[in-house]
Amino acid sequence: MSYRTVVMYIEIGCFVVCVSGWILVCSTMPTEIWTWSEVDSIVLTTSNYFSNLWKDCISDSTGVSDCKGIPSMLALNWDIHMCRALIIISIILAFFGSVLVLVGMKCTKIGGSEISNSRVTFAGGMNYLIGGLCSMTAFSYYGNKIRAEFQNPNYKAQKFEIGVGVFIGWGGSTLLVVGGLIYSIFAGMEGCHSSSKRFPDYQLPDAYRVVPIKKSIASSASTKMSKSKQSRTTSGSSGSSDNSGSSISEITSTTNTSDTNAYV
Secondary structure, eight states: OOHHHHHHHHHHHHHHHHHHHHHHHHHTTTOOOSEEEEEOOSSSOOEEEEEOSSEEEEEOTTSOEEEEEOSOSTTSOHHHHHHHHHHHHHHHHHHHHHHHHHHHOTTTOOSSSHHHHHHHHHHHHHHHHHHHHHHHHHHHHHHHHHHHHHHOTTOOSOOOEEOHHHHHHHHHHHHHHHHHHHHHHHHHHHHHHHHHHHSOOOOOOGGGOOOOHHHHHHHHHHHHHHHHHHHHHHHHHHHHHHHHHHHHHHHHHHHHHHHHHHHO
């Protein structure tokens, strides 16, 4: 089995894990039991109080329940607003992460080259990872607040316990973090490693390179000496050729004159 096939199966498994985590985080929004408390002081019925980030509810053993939405948004504490914002940000980031991963996965073949697909998959994995961390922060803070109020002896109001919605949120956030981390590792190794091979190290141009001065002077002096020697040799050879040519011409002229005198 090739490396590409292994990565493709890993991407498919991480996609299933991340989508499952995203669905679990989304399911915590309509879930009413984030906190719950049981009051059994009534004679024939038992009342249960439960609430989430959006409303408070009460029910009894007869099955009758009644919910009331939070009347004022501005009257809420800052931590409730923070938890709401973090969970909504997590849902949005996970949605866009699913879109990016579907484009960049090796089995879909929607994108362009292998490098561009790995970079798109890396972006989707980072969306999953950041979204999972946001939702994990919100659920952990909310659960820790309930625990602190329950264990505080000076807290005189009604004490609640952690409900099923927080546990579901912890599970979904864990799936998002794990899937996004695996996506980021595999896609980042492929995309960043290929980009480092594609772009070589920068080299300075010739105009900015430093040349040693002594070597340049010595090389220029040697070239000048060689040129002077060559000029001397060429001048000597031309002079000798001229002298030889003149001597030969003088000899021929004397022989001609001697022959003419002898004939006369």
